Amino acid sequence: MATDELKRILEALFFAAEAPLSLDRLSVLVERPKADLRPVVMELIETFDQAGYGFYLAEVAGGYQFRTRQEYAPWVRKLSKERPFRFSAAALETLSMVAYRQPVTRSEVEYLRGVDSGGVMKTLLEKGLIRILGKKDVPGRPLMYGTSRKFLEFFGLRDLNDLPTLKEFTALEPGLEMENWTEATDLLPAAPEQSNELTE
DSSP, rough: OOHHHHHHHHHHHHHSSSBBOHHHHHHHHHHHHHHHHHHHHHHHHHHHHTTTEEEEEETTTEEEEEEOOGHHHHHTTOOOOOOEEOOOOHHHHHHHHHHHOOOHHHHHHHHHHSSOOHHHHHHHHHHTTTEEEEOOOOOTTOOOEEEOHHHHHHHTTGGGGOOOOOOHHHSOOHHHHHHHHHGGGGGGGGOTTSEEEEEO
């Protein structure tokens, strides 16, 4: 299979896929070793980045996916028939605690927040942004939580190492990080028959 033909096949797969495609998955689909695919995917990333289209090929959540450029978000939002929701401060706080301290139990999150967090954690689970990792080996065997692949995909992260460090957060202007998180969440669709607000 010629490289140009392989590029077109990969483009078609990325276009049709509903979630990021990993090199492992691509290798199975096109029946080629990952070592052959990686340079072709890197070339596609560069090609779409330089072409100036309204979308680009991004490495996200352990795979690759076409994503629209942020500056066109207002128009993309109009495509959605559902009203987008915004995270409440409690939901953002809880999600960030899970992301940075995982694996973490509900009681640990509640200790840090100082309030009951059962409702907001249940909603984050329903939205697929956090998941159950197992049970902690302590009396009572409480559930441990961590972020999901959907969390990485939604926030455009390749993996958890892409999360901003505490130093990077403190370098931002006060309140800027919360504003950015709230704006980013406008594109996450609400689950059917659920509230459009993530609340405490």
